[in-house]
Amino acid sequence: MTLEKPGEPIELVYFLKSGVGSTVAFSKNGRRIETGLFGYDGMSGTAAVLQTGHASHKTFMQVAGEGMVIEPSRLQDLMEQSPSFQDHLLRYVQAMMTQTSQTALSNGQAKLEERLARWLLMCHDRISGNEMDLTHEFLSIMLGVRRAGVTVGTHILEGKGLIRAKRGKIILLDREGLEAEAQDSYGTPEAEYTRLIGFHPTNSETSRAGV
Template sequence: MAKAFGPPNDHNILLASLSPDLRAVLAPHLELVRLEQRSALEYPQEKIERVTFPVDCVGSMVAVGDEGRRIEVGLFGFDGMSGTSIVMGVETSPLEVFVQVAGDGYTIDTEVFRGLLDQHDALELHFKRYIHCLNIQTTQTALSNGQSKLEERLARWLLMCHDRVSDDRMALTHDFLSIMLGVRRAGVTVGTHILEGKGLIRAGRGVITILDRDGLEAEARGSYGVAEKEYARLFGNPPTD
């Protein structure tokens, strides 16, 4: 099956799907920057300084607990943005947000962004609709984490990451995947071996290649697709102009 958002096209869908008038409001304040892997976008309970709209990078939202416990609760790329709490009028978040796949993104100063949202109700509504989609993704993640086998969870996560990159090859270590899935590294090894044994992926050192996307969707057993369909209903994949 095709990727949920189509291939990356050097734009951010949230920005591209704005009306021309609203895009013109934001455009003078956006700065295109390079974001390296592991770059921090938000620190837990610290004031968010800038909001980022990825173009071809991928961001991860991670819940942090006691004794170093961490698990991913949200994933976004050229479909989304960081700093969602700013849209809701909150300056901080308990989450850690960082870049998991390096690339470019547009950034805007938080105070400028919040000021523009206050001035333009339609702009605020647009980004609140994205938060609605992200909330659905989070609930599906909770359902998957609680009710799915590890290989099903891994299949869903790989599909979500694959949606947001241009290549079938993704630089992903088992250590990194263990954080994303909230399991031990040994569990990730078992999960990748199962998917590899079914011919769905090829796992190398620090790289996973998607071989059979349709097969991965079947392996995910319905845990993938609900949030993606809602996003497509609200935003589609608009062309740049």
């Protein structure tokens, strides 16, 4: 399900209760890469918070879920009525900017398996349980690589006993091991979110799934 289209007005702002939303940047020649994701910890429509009105990138649901919606004009009315609400949303925008910056650093400097580990941890933070419905196509968008690169990355993590990959599904086996694999690619945006919002989205399962 598409939530926002690049260059078009934002019709609705989505506050997720479950599932994972993905924001993807596109080039004119068809290149694409994920620049950020959010779940119950966040929202779509950050451009509406900044009152610019139009989306810069495509945002869609990567993992199915439920949520609540509000029209941008109504959201802006509420922000005018409540400065504390506006401050809260602006802090969220700052947290997402940190996530996007860390994504750029990770994509430019980290090894493929580190980047894959980071994205899987970020998705795991925002779902219930240890099974993630992620196809190789979505993973290739997340990492900005061809599907063959996704296969290499998943095989590396599987070989270390960190995940199990099935058709259209990734099962997390060792959360702590995956964090070690991600190294410093994971953690900075999460710490900034905690500082700004007051908590960090955390999967309720234990770090060792034992599947």
